[in-house]
Amino acid sequence: MSVLSLVITALFYISFIIFVIGMTKKILQYWATPAPLKIPVAPTPLTRTGVVLRIIREVTLFESLFKSSKWTWIFGWLFHFGLFLVLIRHIRYFWPGEVPEIFLLVQPFKYGAFAMLIGLLGLMGRRIFVDRVRYISAPSDYIMLALLLIIGVSGAVMTFTSNHTDVVMVKEFASGLITFNWSELPTELQLLVHLLLVIILIAIFPISKLLHVPGVFFSPTRNQVDDARKKRHISSWALDQEKNNEVRLDQIMGEDE
Amino acid sequence: MAKDFEIPPLPKYIEIPSINEGAMKGEGPFKSSEEFQIPLGFPGEKVENWQDVAISKMGELKSKYRSVQVFLDVCVKCGACTDKCHYFLGSSDPKNMPVARQDLFRSVYRRHFTFAGKYFPKLVGAKDLDESMLDDWYNYFHQCSQCRRCSVFCPYGIDTAEISMAAREVLDAVGVGQKYCNQILGKAVTVGNNLGLPEPALRDTLIDLEEEIEEETGVAVKYPLDVKGSEILLITPSADFFAEPHIDGLIGYGKVFHQDGVSWTLSSYASEGANFGMFIGSYDVMRKAALRIRKAALDLEVSRVIVGECGHAWRVAYSFWNTLSGVGAGGSDEYSLKLQNQLDSRYPQPQHIIEYTYDLIKRDKLKFDKSENDDRTVTFHDSCNVARATNMGGIPNGQFILPREVIKAVCNNYIDMERETIKESTFCCGGGGGLLTDDLMEIRIKGAMPRMQALKEVEKTDGVDTLAAICAICKSQFSKVLPKFDFDPYMIVSVHQLVSDAIVLDKSHTIESGVEENIEEATQ
Incomplete structure (x- = not known):
C-alpha cells in the first residue's frame, strides 16, 4: 500500500x-443532565404520542423553522x-460485497447533490448578505459552510463531470475500512480533497455546532409532555435538596413571619 | 435614566429594522444593594473574585439544567430568531436579537468549557468574561422579558428565557443583582406579597372593596380572608388588591364566586400569586415563594386552589407548583400525598380563574347581560407566559380558547388581532420578566411597539377600543405605554372586569335583602 493510502486510512x-x-460523551452528558422544570413551549402536545x-x-420537516423564515427553511431543508x-447513496461504497436491493432504489437520486449545494449556497448567501445573520456569524460559521460546499462540489465533480474516479477501487478502500481489509486508494485530487474534508468534518462533529444533530432530541422545550398538573416532575438534585436542605432555605432567606 | 428617546412609530406592517449597534447600550436597571441581596442569600456587593465565582456558577447551572447545556451547544446561528424579539424590533440593537443575547453567555461558555473555545477562541467567537462582558450581561439580560417567543421559532426550541434566567442567576451569585426583582422578592418571601402588605392592611382593603361593591350593586359580595375550611383558596397577584385596572378584575372574581355560591378565601400569609423567583432564575427562591402557597392551602384546609389573572404566576402555578411544592397530582412525597388527600381530585389543581368561570358558563350557572359591554369592541392580548408556557382546560390550545370563550360569553363585539401577533406567536407587552420598573422605561416602550402596532391596526379596521388581558404585568405595562402610542390608557381591562360588568347578580345570596333595593334605588 502507498503511504498516502495508509495515511488516509489511519486518519479515517x-x-x-x-x-x-466525543458524541458518546456529549449524548451521555445531555442524557444525564436533568431538566428540573417542565418547560415545553406552545403549541404543546398533551400526550407522549403528541x-x-x-x-x-421537527427533524423531517423543520416545522419551527418553516414558521420562522421561509428562505432559511427552503435552503436549510434542501441542504x-x-x-x-447523498449519504444513503454512499452506503454502497462502504457495504462489503453485493449491496442490498433497497439501497439501489436511491441510485437515481444522485441529483440530491444539487439540492444540497443549492441549499448551502443559499445559507452562505444569507449569512453574507443579511445584516442580522452576518452580525451573529463567527468565522467558524462560514468555514463550516465552506467545508460542506467543497465536499459537495468535489463529490459532484466526480459524479457529474468527466473527472470520475475509479469507483471500484473506492469501494474496495471504503469497504476495506469496515472489514479491516485495507486497500489502495485512487489518487485524483478531487477525491483526496473530498475524503480529507470529510475526515475533518467527522472529527469536529462533537466539538462544534454540528451537535445540533443529537441536541434537537434533547431540547426540553420540544420533547416534554405538557402534563405538569397530572404528574409530578422532579429532578434528582431538586429531590435531594428537598430532603436534605429543607432548613437551609429558612436559614438563608429567613423564617416566615 | 431619564434619557430622551424617540417613541417608535407604528407602521402598517412591521418592518425588520437594520441593525443599529449600541442603540440600547447602557448601565441597565438600578442595581440591588446589600439590603436586598443578603435576605435572598446573594452577596451584598460584587465579590472580589467575581470571574471565578461566575464561571463556577455557570458550570453548576449547566450541569443542573439540561436546557442550558443543550441550548449553549446546539445553536447553529441560522438567524431564524433574529427578527422575532419585540425588543429588537422596537430598538434595532442587534444584542436584542435572541441569538445575539444568548451569545453574550454562549461566548463565555465556549471560552471556558469547550475545546474549540479554549484553543481557537477567535475562530468560534469565544470570549473572556471581562468587566465589559459582565456589564453587557447586566444590561442586555435585563432587556429580555423571558417571553419565549424566540423559542417558538427556533428549529431546536432554544429558549432565550432559560439563558437569561441562568445569566441573572450568575449575576446574583457574583453580587450584581437587580434592585427591582430582589427588593420585591424580599417582601414576598417574608411578608407574603410583593407589595409588603401586612394582614391588617389587606383586611382593610378587602372591607373597603366589599363596601364599594355593595354600594354600587346592592349585593353583598364578600372578600373573605383567612377563612379556614373554605372550599376555594384564591391566589392572585397582589396588584389585584390595589392597582388599576387590576382591582376591577378582582371584583369580577368575587362576583363569580358569589354567583356560584361557593365558599372561598384569600390568604394573608400567601397573598401573592406572582413569583419573581422565576425571573431571577433561582429555583430556591422560586420554591421558597411557592411553599407559602402550599402551607396556606394546608392550614386553611381548602379543597381547591385557584389562581387569579397573572401571566407568570400561572406559569409557575401550572408548570412548576407540582414540582416545587406538590400542588398537583401524581406526587408521592409527604406533602404531595397530604395535598392529594385534601384537595378535590375531581378538579385539576391548581386551576386558573378563567377555567373556573368558563366551567360555570358551560354549565349555565352564570347569567350575563352582554349589552352592558356593548359600548366596547374588545380584543384579547395573549400574555406571553400564559400563551407559551401553560394550558387551560386540559384541551390542546386551551389557553387560547378559554379566555376568548369567556370574553365572547360576556361581550358582543370581539375581534382578534393579526394572527402572527397572537396565540403562540403573541408579542410580549414589553414589561414582563422583571422589567416592569421605571428605570427601564425606554426598553419597555420600545418593546411594546410590535403589540401596539397590531392593536393600532384593529383599532383602525374594526374600531377596537378595549384591550383585555389576564396578566397583572401586562395590565400595568399597558396602562403606562398605551398613551405613548396615542391610545386611551384606560382601554386596558381585566377579562374579569368584562365579566364583572355583564354578570347578573343574584340578590338572594345577600344577607340583608330588604336593604339592598333601597340602596339600588338610591344609587340609580
Whole structure:
C-alpha cells in the first residue's frame, strides 16, 4: 500500500474514534443532565404520542423553522434532504460485497447533490448578505459552510463531470475500512480533497455546532409532555435538596413571619 | 435614566429594522444593594473574585439544567430568531436579537468549557468574561422579558428565557443583582406579597372593596380572608388588591364566586400569586415563594386552589407548583400525598380563574347581560407566559380558547388581532420578566411597539377600543405605554372586569335583602 493510502486510512480511523467517543460523551452528558422544570413551549402536545409526532415533524420537516423564515427553511431543508440522499447513496461504497436491493432504489437520486449545494449556497448567501445573520456569524460559521460546499462540489465533480474516479477501487478502500481489509486508494485530487474534508468534518462533529444533530432530541422545550398538573416532575438534585436542605432555605432567606 | 428617546412609530406592517449597534447600550436597571441581596442569600456587593465565582456558577447551572447545556451547544446561528424579539424590533440593537443575547453567555461558555473555545477562541467567537462582558450581561439580560417567543421559532426550541434566567442567576451569585426583582422578592418571601402588605392592611382593603361593591350593586359580595375550611383558596397577584385596572378584575372574581355560591378565601400569609423567583432564575427562591402557597392551602384546609389573572404566576402555578411544592397530582412525597388527600381530585389543581368561570358558563350557572359591554369592541392580548408556557382546560390550545370563550360569553363585539401577533406567536407587552420598573422605561416602550402596532391596526379596521388581558404585568405595562402610542390608557381591562360588568347578580345570596333595593334605588 502507498503511504498516502495508509495515511488516509489511519486518519479515517482516528476521526471515527474521535467522533464516537466525543458524541458518546456529549449524548451521555445531555442524557444525564436533568431538566428540573417542565418547560415545553406552545403549541404543546398533551400526550407522549403528541411529543413523538412533534419531534418527527421537527427533524423531517423543520416545522419551527418553516414558521420562522421561509428562505432559511427552503435552503436549510434542501441542504439537509439533499445530504440525506447523498449519504444513503454512499452506503454502497462502504457495504462489503453485493449491496442490498433497497439501497439501489436511491441510485437515481444522485441529483440530491444539487439540492444540497443549492441549499448551502443559499445559507452562505444569507449569512453574507443579511445584516442580522452576518452580525451573529463567527468565522467558524462560514468555514463550516465552506467545508460542506467543497465536499459537495468535489463529490459532484466526480459524479457529474468527466473527472470520475475509479469507483471500484473506492469501494474496495471504503469497504476495506469496515472489514479491516485495507486497500489502495485512487489518487485524483478531487477525491483526496473530498475524503480529507470529510475526515475533518467527522472529527469536529462533537466539538462544534454540528451537535445540533443529537441536541434537537434533547431540547426540553420540544420533547416534554405538557402534563405538569397530572404528574409530578422532579429532578434528582431538586429531590435531594428537598430532603436534605429543607432548613437551609429558612436559614438563608429567613423564617416566615 | 431619564434619557430622551424617540417613541417608535407604528407602521402598517412591521418592518425588520437594520441593525443599529449600541442603540440600547447602557448601565441597565438600578442595581440591588446589600439590603436586598443578603435576605435572598446573594452577596451584598460584587465579590472580589467575581470571574471565578461566575464561571463556577455557570458550570453548576449547566450541569443542573439540561436546557442550558443543550441550548449553549446546539445553536447553529441560522438567524431564524433574529427578527422575532419585540425588543429588537422596537430598538434595532442587534444584542436584542435572541441569538445575539444568548451569545453574550454562549461566548463565555465556549471560552471556558469547550475545546474549540479554549484553543481557537477567535475562530468560534469565544470570549473572556471581562468587566465589559459582565456589564453587557447586566444590561442586555435585563432587556429580555423571558417571553419565549424566540423559542417558538427556533428549529431546536432554544429558549432565550432559560439563558437569561441562568445569566441573572450568575449575576446574583457574583453580587450584581437587580434592585427591582430582589427588593420585591424580599417582601414576598417574608411578608407574603410583593407589595409588603401586612394582614391588617389587606383586611382593610378587602372591607373597603366589599363596601364599594355593595354600594354600587346592592349585593353583598364578600372578600373573605383567612377563612379556614373554605372550599376555594384564591391566589392572585397582589396588584389585584390595589392597582388599576387590576382591582376591577378582582371584583369580577368575587362576583363569580358569589354567583356560584361557593365558599372561598384569600390568604394573608400567601397573598401573592406572582413569583419573581422565576425571573431571577433561582429555583430556591422560586420554591421558597411557592411553599407559602402550599402551607396556606394546608392550614386553611381548602379543597381547591385557584389562581387569579397573572401571566407568570400561572406559569409557575401550572408548570412548576407540582414540582416545587406538590400542588398537583401524581406526587408521592409527604406533602404531595397530604395535598392529594385534601384537595378535590375531581378538579385539576391548581386551576386558573378563567377555567373556573368558563366551567360555570358551560354549565349555565352564570347569567350575563352582554349589552352592558356593548359600548366596547374588545380584543384579547395573549400574555406571553400564559400563551407559551401553560394550558387551560386540559384541551390542546386551551389557553387560547378559554379566555376568548369567556370574553365572547360576556361581550358582543370581539375581534382578534393579526394572527402572527397572537396565540403562540403573541408579542410580549414589553414589561414582563422583571422589567416592569421605571428605570427601564425606554426598553419597555420600545418593546411594546410590535403589540401596539397590531392593536393600532384593529383599532383602525374594526374600531377596537378595549384591550383585555389576564396578566397583572401586562395590565400595568399597558396602562403606562398605551398613551405613548396615542391610545386611551384606560382601554386596558381585566377579562374579569368584562365579566364583572355583564354578570347578573343574584340578590338572594345577600344577607340583608330588604336593604339592598333601597340602596339600588338610591344609587340609580
